[in-house]
Amino acid sequence: MHHLELPSYLEQSPEVRDRFTRLKQRPVVLEVKGLNKEFESHQGQVTALKDINFQTHRREFVCVIGPSGCGKSTLIRILAGLETPTSGQMLIAGEEVHGPGPDRGMVFQSYTLFPWLTVKKNVMFGLERTGHGTFTAEQEAMQWIDLVGLNKFADSYPHQLSGGMKQRVAIARALANQPRILLMDEPFGALDAQTRAKMQSYLLEIWQNIDITILFITHDLDEAIYLADRILVLRAHPGEVEELIEVPVPQPRSPEQFLSAEFLATKKRLEALIHPPQSEEQSSADHLNMVRMVSLDDEVESVF
Amino acid sequence: MSMSSWFAVRKELGPRPRFVIGVMSFVLPLLIWSLVSYVPWLWHPKVEIREPGGVGYFKPGMLVDREVFDKEALTAEQQGKTLPLGDPANPIYLPAPHEVAIAFYTAFTTEPKRRSEKWLHESLWDSIQVIFWGFVISSMIGVPLGILAGTYHFMSRLFEPFIEFFRYLPAPAFGALAVAVLGIHHAPKIAIIFIGTFFQQVLVVANTTRKLDPALLEAAQTLGAKRLSLLFRVVIPGISTDLYRDMRILLGWAWTYLIVAELIGSSSGITWFITQQARYKNFDNVFAAIMMIGIIGLTIDLLLAWLGKRIFPWQRQPARN
Numbered sequence: 001m002h003h004l005e006l007p008s009y010l011e012q013s014p015e016v017r018d019r020f021t022r023l024k025q026r027p028v029v030l031e032v033k034g035l036n037k038e039f040e041s042h043q044g045q046v047t048a049l050k051d052i053n054f055q056t057h058r059r060e061f062v063c064v065i066g067p068s069g070c071g072k073s074t075l076i077r078i079l080a081g082l083e084t085p086t087s088g089q090m091l092i093a094g095e096e097v098h099g100p101g102p103d104r105g106m107v108f109q110s111y112t113l114f115p116w117l118t119v120k121k122n123v124m125f126g127l128e129r130t131g132h133g134t135f136t137a138e139q140e141a142m143q144w145i146d147l148v149g150l151n152k153f154a155d156s157y158p159h160q161l162s163g164g165m166k167q168r169v170a171i172a173r174a175l176a177n178q179p180r181i182l183l184m185d186e187p188f189g190a191l192d193a194q195t196r197a198k199m200q201s202y203l204l205e206i207w208q209n210i211d212i213t214i215l216f217i218t219h220d221l222d223e224a225i226y227l228a229d230r231i232l233v234l235r236a237h238p239g240e241v242e243e244l245i246e247v248p249v250p251q252p253r254s255p256e257q258f259l260s261a262e263f264l265a266t267k268k269r270l271e272a273l274i275h276p277p278q279s280e281e282q283s284s285a286d287h288l289n290m291v292r293m294v295s296l297d298d299e300v301e302s303v304f
Numbered sequence: 305m306s307m308s309s310w311f312a313v314r315k316e317l318g319p320r321p322r323f324v325i326g327v328m329s330f331v332l333p334l335l336i337w338s339l340v341s342y343v344p345w346l347w348h349p350k351v352e353i354r355e356p357g358g359v360g361y362f363k364p365g366m367l368v369d370r371e372v373f374d375k376e377a378l379t380a381e382q383q384g385k386t387l388p389l390g391d392p393a394n395p396i397y398l399p400a401p402h403e404v405a406i407a408f409y410t411a412f413t414t415e416p417k418r419r420s421e422k423w424l425h426e427s428l429w430d431s432i433q434v435i436f437w438g439f440v441i442s443s444m445i446g447v448p449l450g451i452l453a454g455t456y457h458f459m460s461r462l463f464e465p466f467i468e469f470f471r472y473l474p475a476p477a478f479g480a481l482a483v484a485v486l487g488i489h490h491a492p493k494i495a496i497i498f499i500g501t502f503f504q505q506v507l508v509v510a511n512t513t514r515k516l517d518p519a520l521l522e523a524a525q526t527l528g529a530k531r532l533s534l535l536f537r538v539v540i541p542g543i544s545t546d547l548y549r550d551m552r553i554l555l556g557w558a559w560t561y562l563i564v565a566e567l568i569g570s571s572s573g574i575t576w577f578i579t580q581q582a583r584y585k586n587f588d589n590v591f592a593a594i595m596m597i598g599i600i601g602l603t604i605d606l607l608l609a610w611l612g613k614r615i616f617p618w619q620r621q622p623a624r625n
Contacts, residue, residue, distance in 0.1 A: 080522075100526050101528065102527060105527075108519055108522070112519045112520055114524075115542075116545075129529050129530075129533060
């Protein structure tokens with residue numbers, strides 16, 4: 001095996017370093033302080049999240065990544081107000097929040113469009129809940145639908161749309177309320193590779209053009225590096241912050257960067273954090289109990 | 305299309321076999337009935353007397369068991385009397401299809417035997433009214449209660465244990481009580497339909513409500529929906545298609561309670577007609593009346609299914625290929 005000589009992921013070009021300095025001077029949109037979450041389960045108390053602390057700045061794109069069981073879904077559900085933390089605080093623009101609210105938009109992996117409403121009515125849903133009249137709600141909804149390129153489908157029902165289109169409606173619906181932060185829980189996880197790549201560039205385009213801070217959960221390392229300014233890496237059992245990585249890949253992003261040295265260096269670091277070298281015991285437990293089941297004189301005796 | 309493709313597991317049939325086989329499901333039982341009725345050597349345990357011959361108590365048109373006929377014929381032969389003549393026949397309680405078909409018409413034109421009695425169409429109308437009011441009153445209370453129980457755990461715990469118990473009490477058992485409280489007209493019958501439908505209805509609706517995807521409720525909350533708008537803008541529209549389907553099934557159950565309900569107090573409606581006609585041994589009319597219940601039930605259900613497709617345009621059409 002030949003080894004590729006990669007720079008450290010901590011090495012940043014002057015432009016990238018300068019951008020991060022400016023980014024950290026922006027106002028803080030989301031601040032999480034000492035967040036803990038414990039569950040009661042059959043085996044007794046389980047700590048899902050332990051002492052999580054981080055902050056995101058205005059118009060920052062943060063990805064959260066970690067091995068399964070690290071509590072990344074629990075974290076985003078707590079931020080959305082769908083679950084209550086055992087202890088700790090979360091502040092949106094400096095104010096403590098409890099419970100769900102239109103200041104934090106959420107996009108789920110399972111689309112969660114209302115099947116009985118048309119695309120337009122789906123996008124109007126939040127606007128009407130937050131006190132807009134039907135007329136202004138409709139006008140604003142049409143603007144957001146236009147933004148995600150679905151005006152032709154404004155009067156279609158969700159079941160008539162493809163997965164990627166559904167998720168674009170879900171994004172428009174969440175953005176229509178003009179939340180301070182957009183929480184996305186593995187939003188492209190159910191899409192095929194091609195649609196997913198297209199959705200990633202749509203999302204970057206939207207993020208570059210409107211005033212929105214994004215917190216994005218994924219288990220796809222490439223997706224995290226491609227999208228994020230910074231990546232919050234969590235560790236499992238208990239869920240703790242492992243590292244907050246500043247992605248050294250310059251902005252604006254493009255798919256060509258997937259093979260750049262900075263990209264691969266970051267990926268190598270993430271691989272090491274998320275799939276650490278396994279102990280002898282663990283790896284033998286994961287192995288298949290394989291015996292040869294092809295006769296030695298078979299015509300195709302080996303796959304090699 | 306080959307036969308083997310008819311039995312592919314969970315694969316839909318093409319439009320033609322689909323239609324043909326659907327028709328067959330009605331034709332097959334009718335065919336069996338016709339065979340038993342019209343083929344003389346199939347079943348026919350009775351003999352209809354044509355000529356009494358030397359047998360004293362035989363009358364033309366009389367139905368006797370085949371063994372009795374054979375025995376009497378043998379005795380007549382031994383005593384040198386003229387032999388009785390007869391044709392194989394089915395018991396009076398199994399009329400032939402054409403007799404029932406005719407009865408569909410004549411049952412409506414047969415004048416009631418007594419002045420106070422009702423024509424068939426009046427009886428049917430009574431039955432439909434009893435069903436309608438029983439079901440509507442039950443739904444007016446049962447559906448909101450079911451939705452509340454399915455939405456709020458508090459309501460579920462408050463109502464469901466008792467309803468769970470009550471639904472095991474057979475509705476007809478309340479017949480005497482219903483008459484004592486509500487008199488002898490339609491009211492006690494409506495009450496029986498109500499008791500038979502209501503308790504199941506609450507539980508079925510509550511379960512349907514609980515099956516609503518919780519992610520929809522979460523999404524609505526992150527969009528700013530609060531308590532009442534969650535209930536009226538998400539829960540109720542979200543379950544409406546399933547609720548409609550439940551109501552169609554429950555209406556079918558209500559029909560099954562009709563006959564028992566109508567026997568309570570003074571018998572009425574289609575049940576009164578059936579028992580009356582059975583007393584006169586007009587079994588062709590009895591069969592016709594039973595089938596009318598089936599036809600009315602099926603027609604209403606098909607009508608509701610057709611209407612449902614128009615009320616709920618977002619419902620996914622079943623894939624046809």
